[in-house]
Every structure is written in C-alpha cells, then in structure tokens.
Amino acid sequence: MKDRADPHVSTAGGRPGGLRRPSWARLDQKISPYLYVLPFFVLFAIFGLYPLGYTVWISLTDQSPMSPETSFVGAENFTRLLEDSRFWNSVGNTIGMFIVATIPQLMMALILANWLNRRLRGIGFFRMAIAIPIVTSTAVVALVFGMFFARDYGLANGILEMFGMERIDWRASRWTSWMSIASMVDWRWTGYNALIYLAAMQAISRDMYEAAELDGASRMRQFWQITVPLLKPTIIFTVTISTIYGLQLFTEPLMFTSGSGALSGGSTGQFQTITMYLVQVMRTYHQWGYAGAIALVLFLLIVVMSAINFLLVRRISSDR
Amino acid sequence: MTAPTMSAPPHDTKPAPAKKVRGRKPQHDDGGPVRRAGPLTVGGLIVAAFLSIFPLYWMVVVASRSSEAAYSWPPHLLPGGNLGENVQRVLDNPDAAIVRGLVNSMIVSGTITVTTVFFGALAGFAFAKLRFRGKNVLLLAILLTMMVPIQLGIVPLYIIMSELGWLNDVKAVIVPFLISGFGIFLMRQYSIQAIPDELIEAARVDGCSTWRIFWNVAAPALRPAAGVLGLLTFMQYWNDFFWPFIVLADPGNPTVQISLKTLNSAYHQDLSQVFAGMVIATVPLVVVFILFFRQIISGIMEGATKG
Numbered sequence: 001m002k003d004r005a006d007p008h009v010s011t012a013g014g015r016p017g018g019l020r021r022p023s024w025a026r027l028d029q030k031i032s033p034y035l036y037v038l039p040f041f042v043l044f045a046i047f048g049l050y051p052l053g054y055t056v057w058i059s060l061t062d063q064s065p066m067s068p069e070t071s072f073v074g075a076e077n078f079t080r081l082l083e084d085s086r087f088w089n090s091v092g093n094t095i096g097m098f099i100v101a102t103i104p105q106l107m108m109a110l111i112l113a114n115w116l117n118r119r120l121r122g123i124g125f126f127r128m129a130i131a132i133p134i135v136t137s138t139a140v141v142a143l144v145f146g147m148f149f150a151r152d153y154g155l156a157n158g159i160l161e162m163f164g165m166e167r168i169d170w171r172a173s174r175w176t177s178w179m180s181i182a183s184m185v186d187w188r189w190t191g192y193n194a195l196i197y198l199a200a201m202q203a204i205s206r207d208m209y210e211a212a213e214l215d216g217a218s219r220m221r222q223f224w225q226i227t228v229p230l231l232k233p234t235i236i237f238t239v240t241i242s243t244i245y246g247l248q249l250f251t252e253p254l255m256f257t258s259g260s261g262a263l264s265g266g267s268t269g270q271f272q273t274i275t276m277y278l279v280q281v282m283r284t285y286h287q288w289g290y291a292g293a294i295a296l297v298l299f300l301l302i303v304v305m306s307a308i309n310f311l312l313v314r315r316i317s318s319d320r
Numbered sequence: 321m322t323a324p325t326m327s328a329p330p331h332d333t334k335p336a337p338a339k340k341v342r343g344r345k346p347q348h349d350d351g352g353p354v355r356r357a358g359p360l361t362v363g364g365l366i367v368a369a370f371l372s373i374f375p376l377y378w379m380v381v382v383a384s385r386s387s388e389a390a391y392s393w394p395p396h397l398l399p400g401g402n403l404g405e406n407v408q409r410v411l412d413n414p415d416a417a418i419v420r421g422l423v424n425s426m427i428v429s430g431t432i433t434v435t436t437v438f439f440g441a442l443a444g445f446a447f448a449k450l451r452f453r454g455k456n457v458l459l460l461a462i463l464l465t466m467m468v469p470i471q472l473g474i475v476p477l478y479i480i481m482s483e484l485g486w487l488n489d490v491k492a493v494i495v496p497f498l499i500s501g502f503g504i505f506l507m508r509q510y511s512i513q514a515i516p517d518e519l520i521e522a523a524r525v526d527g528c529s530t531w532r533i534f535w536n537v538a539a540p541a542l543r544p545a546a547g548v549l550g551l552l553t554f555m556q557y558w559n560d561f562f563w564p565f566i567v568l569a570d571p572g573n574p575t576v577q578i579s580l581k582t583l584n585s586a587y588h589q590d591l592s593q594v595f596a597g598m599v600i601a602t603v604p605l606v607v608v609f610i611l612f613f614r615q616i617i618s619g620i621m622e623g624a625t626k627g
Contacts, residue, residue, distance in 0.1 A: 025524075025527075028530050028531075029450075029530060030452075032450070032529075032531065033446040033450040033451075033452035033455075033530075034452060036442045036443050036445070036446035036534075037446050037447070037504075039439050039443070039498075039499055040439065040443055040462065040499045040501070040504060041458075043496070043498060043499050044465050046480075047473075047477065047480075047496035048465060048468060048473065050476070050480075051472075051473025051474075051475075051476035051477045051480065052472060052473050054476035054479075055472060055473050055475060058475055058476060065482075111364075112364075115357065115361045115364055115365050116365070118355050118356060118357035118361055119355060119356045120356070120357035120361075120362065120365075123357075125369070126365045126368075126369050127617075128613050129368075129369035129372050130365075130368055130369060130372050131372075131609075131617060132372055132373065132376065132606065132609065133375075133376075134555075134609070134620075135555060135559075135602070135606055135608075135609040136376065136602055136605075137558070137559035137560075137561065137577050137601065137602070138559065138561055139559075139561050139580050139581060140379070140577075140580065140598045140601065140602055141375070143580065143584055143594065143595075143598060144375045144376075144378065144379050144598070145375070147382070147390070147591065148375070148378075152391075153390070153391035153393070155378075155395055158393050158394075158395065187371070187372070187375065191372060192620070195617055195620065195621065196620070196621060209355075244467075244469060248469060248471055250561075250562055251561045251562065251565075254565075255581060255584075258584050258585040259585055275471055275562075278471065278474070279474075279566065282474070282475055282478065283566070283569070288475050288479070291474075292476075295471055295472050295473070295474060295475060296472070298471055298472075299469065299471070299472045302469065
C-alpha cells in the first residue's frame with residue numbers, strides 16, 4: 001500500500017518539495033494511525049488502568065487519609081467484609097432492588113415495544129413520549145418521585161386515601177422503599193429498553209408472522225414463539241446493561257432522603273446500596289483500603305450476576 | 321453496517337398478498353410495522369405515554385405555583401403563573417449556587433462533548449480506514465475498557481484527584497472523560513459506511529497527508545454521526561451525578577445536578593424553588609431531544625445493537 005502512491009507523485013505532484021514527499025508520506029502513513037488512537041490509551045492508562053491496579057493494591061492495605069502510615073494487611077479487609085453485617089445488608093438491598101426493578105421493567109419494555117411496532121397514526125408521538133424520560137437526570141427523577149412518595153402530602157398517599165386505604169410511610173420499611181426506588185429506575189429506563197427492543201423487532205421479517213397466522217397461531221403464541229426467541233441477543237444485551245447499572249444503584253436511593261445521613265440509606269439502612277456503603281466507607285469513615293476491597297467485591301458481584309443472568313436468559317428464551 | 325434505525329424495516333420484495341388479518345380490510349404492504357394497532361394497544365400506549373410525561377409535567381406544575389400549593393389536596397393539576405418568579409428566586413439565591421452549577425455544567429459537558437467527538441472521529445477514522453499493525457488488538461482493547469465500571473477505581477481516582485489538587489475543581493470531572501471508547505466505536509462504525517475508500521486513495525494520489533485526508537475528506541462525511549455522538553455525550557455528562565458528587569463535594573463549586581441536591585437539602589420547605597431549579601436543568605434538554613429525536617434514538621440504538 002505504501003508504494004502505491006509513489007509512482008504518481010511525479011505526475012500528479014508538481015508541488016514544491018515534491019521530491020522529498022515520498023519518504024514523508026511513508027512516515028506519515030506509518031505513524032499517523034498510532035497518533036490518532038494514542039490519546040485514548042494514554043487517558044485510559046492514567047484514569048482507568050492505573051486506578052484499577054491501585055485498587056487491588058489498596059485493598060490489601062489499611063491506607064487512610066487519617067493516618068500518615070500505611071501498612072500491608074493482606075486479606076484482612078476481605079475477611080472483615082465477610083463479617084460486616086452492614087455490607088451484607090447493602091448487598092441484599094442492592095440485589096433485592098435490582099430484581100424488583102429489572103424484571104417488571106424489561107417485561108413492560110417488551111410489551112411496549114410490541115405495541116410501538118404497530119401501524120397507527122401518531123405512532124411517532126407515542127415513541128417520543130415513551131422515550132422522553134431518557135433526557136431526565138437521575139437526580140431530577142429522584143426529587144420528583146421523592147415528593148410523590150412523601151409521607152404527609154405526597155401524591156401517592158393522597159391517591160391511597162382516595163381509595164380508602166391507609167397512608168404509607170414509604171421510606172420507613174424495606175419493601176416500600178424498594179418499591180419506590182424501583183419505580184424511579186423503571187420510569188427512567190423502561191422506554192430506553194423498549195426502543196432497543198423495537199429496533200430489533202423491526203428487523204424481523206413480516207413473512208414469519210404471516211406464515212404463523214396461516215397456521216392458526218394466536219397473537220400470544222406468535223409473540224412468544226417468534227418475537228421473543230428472535231430477540232434473544234437483544235434481551236441478553238439489555239439484561240447485561242441492566243445488571244451493570246442496577247448493581248451500581250446510587251443516586252436514586254441517595255436522593256430518597258435529604259440531609260447529611262443520606263448515605264446511610266434510611267434509619268436502619270433499609271435502602272442502602274453497595275455503592276452507597278462504598279462511598280460512606282471512603283468519604284465518611286476515611287477507610288480507603290476497606291473501600292477498595294468493597295469496590296473489588298462489587299465488581300466481582302457484577303461479573304458473577306451478569307454471567308448468571310446471561311445463562312438464565314439463554315435458558316428461558318430457548319425453552320419457549 | 322446494518323444498524324437498525326427508526327426508519328422502515330426491510331421491504332418485502334414480493335407484492336403484498338391481500339391476506340385477511342382478523343377480518344380487517346387488507347392492509348397494503350408499504351414495509352411499515354407489522355400490524356395495525358387495535359383499541360387495546362392504543363389504550364395501553366396512551367396510558368404509557370401519560371405515565372412517561374406526567375412526572376415531567378408535574379414538575380412544571382409545582383415549579384409554577386407557590387410552595388404551599390405543592391402540599392394542597394386535591395393537588396393542582398394545571399400550571400400556575402409563578403414560574404418566572406420562582407425561576408428568578410432560585411437564580412438569585414446565593415446559597416443555591418444554581419447559576420454556578422449551570423455554568424459549570426456547561427463547561428464540563430461542553431468540553432467533554434467537543435473532545436469526545438473530535439478524538440472519537442480521529443480514532444474511529446483510523447480504525448475504519450487506515451491500515452496499521454495491531455489494529456484489531458487495539459480495537460478489542462477499547463471494547464474491553466468500555467466494560468470497566470468507574471466504581472472499581474473510584475478510591476484511587478479520588479486519591480489522584482486529591483494529589484493533583486483538583487478536588488472541588490471542574491477539571492476533576494472533565495479530564496478523565498475527554499475520550500470515550502463508545503465514541504470511537506460509534507465513529508468507526510459510521511466511518512466504514514460513510515467514507516468511500518476511493519476518495520481516500522484519490523486524496524493520497526493528490527499528495528494529501530493523512531491529517532488533511534481526515535480533516536478535509538473524512539470529517540465532513542462524519543458530521544451526522546458527530547452530531548448524534550455530541551448530543552448523547554452532552555446529555556450524559558449534563559445529567560451525571562455520581563462522580564461530581566464524589567469530587568465536587570464542597571457545595572461552593574457544583575455542577576447543576578449537585579446544586580439541585582444541595583438546594584433540596586437546604587430549602588426542602590421551599591419546593592417551588594427546588595422545582596424551578598429542576599425545570600431550568602431539564603427543559604433545555606427536553607427541547608433538544610424533541611428537535612433531534614430521530615437522530616438521538618438511532619444513535620442509542622446503534623450503540624445498543626453493537627454491544
């Protein structure tokens with residue numbers, strides 16, 4: 001390739017310095033690609049790779065901004081984690097909220113996508129309406145829903161009372177706070193997932209449905225036996241993304257209470273997530289080494305959960 | 321590349337046989353969606369659209385009334401006339417730092433957007449159109465880096481920022497994110513289809529340097545993708561909360577999302593101010609989103625279907 005340009009230089013060139021250009025051009029073609037991709041790797045090395053290795057190291061020490069000296073403690077942080085009930089509480093909350101939020105979210109997204117994949121005047125409006133939560137920041141979602149679930153004057157309790165039911169202190173107990181937080185997550189992400197499913201559905205040939213129709217398959221069967229199996233790679237993608245984000249849940253539960261103790265996730269930590277505990281250990285307790293260990297375990301958990309979900313989805317959607 | 325977009329799905333090649341679908345009149349096959357929507361579907365869509373829009377609408381309602389009105393029952397469902405006044409109050413409130421937050425967010429999102437698009441185009445073009453040793457390995461490495469969550473390195477990252485003296489400085493939320501693997505990947509996918517090899521050959525024959533080929537041939541062709549990537553990136557960092565919360569902890573120098581949190585904690589009783597702040601932070605993005613809906617959605621889908 002590098003020789004290809006050379007024969008033309010004398011004819012097409014004719015510029016000053018034309019004689020020196022071949023070697024220049026060759027150098028340019030050799031070096032330039034590396035220069036163009038270099039910035040990414042430099043930045044990643046400094047702010048990605050280096051912190052990664054540093055995390056592994058720090059998790060084996062008792063480093064803290066409070067103590068001048070750092071000593072190597074081996075696996076101590078990890079054995080401490082095993083007995084740390086606050087940590088396990090946050091693990092339970094995170095996985096619990098992840099399940100409560102994600103399963104209905106992806107189900108609704110599938111149904112929504114199926115609806116959006118119809119012929120209807122004004123379907124563009126519906127697509128846009130359902131996608132609009134994507135532009136809202138998590139902080140704003142959490143504040144609006146936080147007011148909706150307020151104990152005394154919240155809209156949610158007002159509606160409950162209207163139907164003759166008791167008010168609920170949404171933040172007070174584990175289940176109600178999980179449901180409230182899950183509703184924030186679902187409001188923000190259902191439309192996003194629906195659009196991804198819709199894109200995959202639009203790639204399915206209509207012939208398959210027409211053939212199924214001729215065979216007398218009901219709409220329901222067509223959905224489960226044609227649409228869902230063909231969407232399997234897309235479903236796996238959304239489940240993976242939801243797992244990664246779901247296990248890092250932070251802003252919604254943090255903003256669910258205001259004030260200085262927000263990182264604790266409620267009076268008994270009923271909605272404290274792993275990331276909230278990680279930040280609390282790092283920023284409030286100043287235990288950097290221990291925080292590093294939590295970060296590593298969180299990452300491990302994400303990998304394991306993603307793998308489990310991957311196998312699960314593959315199983316379920318091929319059984320149908 | 322074959323990324324699905326919001327446009328019509330692949331055409332059936334044969335003319336549509338007039339099949340009866342549940343007794344309805346035969347639909348003509350224009351490559352549109354599969355079926356006509358029934359009343360149940362329409363009903364479901366109306367409910368879903370309502371649920372999607374209502375919280376945002378309600379935000380405007382609260383922001384445009386007095387603070388007491390937020391607690392009244394039955395709730396007010398129509399916007400009041402105080403939006404301008406509430407916005408003014410929150411902008412004037414020196415403790416809320418909302419103006420500071422807006423300016424900071426502009427700087428942060430703007431800078432990251434420009435560099436992400438520029439470096440994304442540059443590297444994406446290289447991966448798509450230039451030949452060099454180790455190309456595939458490097459591309460794979462970029463894909464792998466996209467899977468590492470920020471939480472994993474948060475403690476050292478915080479220490480680095482503190483040693484650089486960047487805590488409470490917007491540099492801490494800008495510099496680590498100047499380039500994104502996703503951006504490079506998106507640009508690579510687009511470059512493959514948008515820049516003909518012949519054009520590059522021709523430019524080489526004319527004696528163009530690689531840089532001039534990028535700037536004069538590739539960059540103009542990449543403009544649509546650059547727009548989409550820019551919008552997505554801007555949205556992402558405008559809305560980001562986690563990392564700014566860690567490194568901009570001091571309320572004196574927040575991004576807009578952080579100032580909203582501070583505002584809510586400090587002025588919890590004055591909800592109309594809090595909500596006015598939220599309207600300021602959200603409405604511009606909503607407008608941009610509506611204007612560029614198709615492009616943004618196809619960008620999201622392109623990223624999604626690449627995995």
